[in-house]
Amino acid sequence: MSESLVPSAWKKLALGDVLRRRTERADGSEPLLSVTQKRGVIPQDEVGRRDNSSEYKGSYWRVFPGDIVYNTMRMWQGVSGASDLSGIVSPAYTVCEPAESVNSRFLAYLFKRPGVINKFYRMSQGLVSDTWNLRYSAFALIEVALPPLEEQRRIVEVLAALDAQIECQRQVVEKFGAVVHGFSEEQLSLVTRSAKTARLDEVADIGSGVTLGGEVEGGIELPYLRVANVQDGYIDTSEMKTVRVARSEVARYRLEDGDVLLTEGGDIDKLGRGGVWDGRIDPCICQNHIFRVRCRRDVIRPEFMAAYAGSIEGKEYFFGIAKQTTNLATINSTQLKAMLVPLPSVAEQDKFIRLMEEVRGRLNAEVVMSEKLLSLKNGLAEDLLTGRVRVPEAEAVVESL
Template sequence: MRNNSFGEHTEVELGSLLRRIETGKSPAAEDLPAGDGEWGVLKVSAVQRGFFLPAENKVVRDSSLIFPSYEVKSGDLLMTRANTEDLVGLACIARTPPPRLMLSDKILRLVVDESAADSTFISLVLAQSSTRRQIWSAATGTSGSMKNISQTQISRLRVPDVPLGEQRRIVAAHAVMERRTAALEHVRAKLKDAEAALAAEVFANGTSLWPTARLESIATVAAGVTLGSEPVGEGTVELPYLRVANVLDGRIDTSDLKRVRILRTQYERFSLRKGDLLLTEGGDLDKLGRGAVWDGRIDPCLHQNHVFRVRCGEEMSPDFLALYTSSDAGRAYFQRVGKQTTNLASINSTQVKYMPVPVPPLTEQEELLGPIRSVRSRVAAVDRQLSKLRVIQQGVLEDLLSGRGDAGHPDAAARS
């Protein structure tokens, strides 16, 4: 066997395991999910890393724009053709999708040759770091813009040549590990529901009694470093930075950090401190202004220009401010002032600065945050368990795909 990116297994082109690749269309649609009995067209955000979000769709009301041949069926292997650099080429299986959802022209359906490959196995391979690197290398598009990968490039991806029986054993072993992860995620979801209920109660009871102020009067708002023309030579430094993909709703994901070079004199302007609230500039309308408080886990660290840094003064707890920006009232403000384009919505720094914010006494803020922080500490403990399990799971899966593991052994998954 020759040496390759997957270790012990030889490789074949992905196209040799497919019957064909299909694409859809992107008809005129409203930025609302389809209701019962309505047709919808999928957004690229419907395809996530290893899972499918059918609610990420736009309703199509014009019957002349509905194409039943593009309807997503149970078991379809879907892949994004166009997305940001980090997200282009993501793949997942559509497990029991609701009826009347169509492929868009940015999502492909990979029709697998069932005599040669298992669809779930292919989806696992497409998620591996070695395959992702191939996708990033093949994708075209200018820096900072949408990236595209063609059907020809997808067909030429190198994947491990694994016998069908072994593929199915690998899928079964992976399913055992997924059930463990799902059990922990169920616990986490229950805790997050409790946290959301406590947060809703805070603003349902007290808002009308508290004074309000523009955000700019109680905090400073700043944009981060702009990518694309990095300085070189002496007087510069290369540092990690947070981009939109790192700033999620209620948490910061640093599992995949990129680096950027800046002038040393710009460090204070773009650097983060523990306690900074980070808010995203753009995305789907209902996700505008999503964010979380930076915990300082990486220092030094910068933020990109599409992520606003909000640094609170003495009158405001960043945790309380984050609670408000993610509340129904906070989200309603961002949706009201956000600028909507064909594919995305965005807010600017002025709109963030002008946001009206309730300002109860700091002691009351801390008192209200007490029960919420208690639940969050339990969520953090579950997150640590999940993180550890996923690292183990990834290592086991890479061993199985490379041929170094034993998917046929009855304890293969249990040994993780």
Template sequence: MAKLLEITGKAISGEWGQDDDTGTGIPVLRTTNFTNEGFVNYKNVVTRSISKKNIAEKYLRHGDVIIEKSGGSDKQPVGRVIFFEGEENKYLFNNFTGLLRVQNPEEWLPKYVFYALYAYYRNGGTRAFENRTTGLHNLQVDNYVKSVDIPKLSYRKQQHICETLDHVRDAVAYRERQLTKLDELVKARFVEMFGDMLLNSLEWPEKPLEGLADIVSGITKGRKTTETGLIEVPYMAVSNVKSGYIDWTTIKTILATKQEIEQYRLMPDDILMTEGGDPDKVGRGAIIKNPLKDSIHQNHIFRVRLDKSELLPAYFAEYLQHQKAKRYFLGCAKQTTGIASINMRQLRALPVLIPPLPLQNQFAAFVAEVDKSK
């Protein structure tokens, strides 16, 4: 195992710093600057005015591995790592993170150690070293690092592995940027064809959603039923419905009656919309194009089945991501402890602008071509 020195981050308050409104203070990396791919996200880096003088050892150096010590969740364990390749002696890190600095770099290439820790995290290896206090997940870094068995290879072999994985990681990042550009292209095309939704600049007619679709809530988990012969079927949860796409990473199952399966069964081109979430994401929705056999949806999701003689799924799914729909949901949502939610009545009343069907068809064809590129 590589010999590592952990340097614990300090709280960015008191002698270690106060908020710096000028932007000229010392930049501090936090867990919000971590990415699941191991890159440093330099957006929203905070700066602090540091009063303590002896902070030389706290500055990050090229090749440092920063590990997430506190935070995480049941779905995303603590222990993410990022590899620092930025400017030396410029950045600090806060107390929710720790720094792992290889002490014998002549034997262990720092990036090789990073990739090994990254693999352990992605394979769930950090979960055994978590404890939880006051709702936070905390990583027992010393015990974790000592337990990780990194294969000892020649320095040249380590370099070869890192070069290979660098190419793979760069290729993945490049493809993700391409996907982002394609999404931006769809949004630009939408505005070009239909105008500003908020201002209704092209003066399209408007109708409430209830006159354009069949809208139902889903099955309630934990409900009581006296029927026998329940059938295990897949169901879509809130975690599966993102803004503009369906996340198939984890699909759960539920026991349901034949009647419930008939009532809630999802069909191709249904729109799934969430009941609640972060205020800026309430009412998010996506098309489920190829639902699994006999799949249904939970009660925190609305299923919207459109009348395609007036409103096409491709148009409506994109409409939900623009300001007219977003502001409507934000304006009527009930908010408690940072979570916003809408009810069936509010969703039914959503005002929808309705361009001519041939124009919607043109947009749907454009989206289909973009999807092929994806």
């Protein structure tokens, strides 16, 4: 259904008709807020990064519950949210007060729609992506289709119910992940106790992914893995993005079944995080902040290498050689190549892998369920927010879960 074929009760309105820019300045005593792509508006101290805000906050904007807040320079990436909190945000954000005819939660969901984000992208101004910004004057001109207020409220209830299920499922995955990790540590200590060691570059080929942001004429659009896709012990493909790559570079960056993917760092919890790529998407590449380790399988199995990299001993190596600033840490390919890895016999490695496959069975099933729920939510959100599917149909889907 095109946007011109929305239900008759829906109205096409400019965002400026339903969102007035709030320009109330802070007095400096209010709590500092931030906006993230996934969690929306949250207290700044929950972001997990050092507070870089200026001491003087008289130029900051006030935020009230129900306001829509967006990152002026990252709205083209969908960084916005509806606030449940009172506080202040830096001048890098735009704060909007909703009219009585709109539900701010509905707008928060609407602003995550790919079609709407594309409008933000087209209306953003700047020479390069680092300077693109969506000023309120341009934002206010963007047209969207809005259902009646009561239908907005019911759509929010459906999507919020799915979000709650997704969060519960995330916690289940986290719980089983901790159990699997503990078992892995115990078994690794047994199998590596008297094993010989070798430098990683002696038993594996190490490379990195494609650098994002460059202009590529022609080429081919490929799905790629970001740092967010590479989790501790598994690869999450529930949210994939694409990048244009020169055809001559595809063979260089193309991932193979069995590649061990490790993150170079950033936030400390991402340092050396990784798992084994299973080729579920082909062709597929990864970004340059991810190392690709292609093991010599006759010497070291990929699954064993990934388990060792994620072990306490492996993490200690990464933390010991990483370049660190406050809560950020990174490693480079030279340091990764020099990593000493234990080499028990292939038979011992295979036995360890079989044991881990048994205990990972439940975890993998829970990860698959998480991906299905997120896929369902994304599809249902697109249908509801365009009027393609009406609320009663969506409610029946949610109730059947």
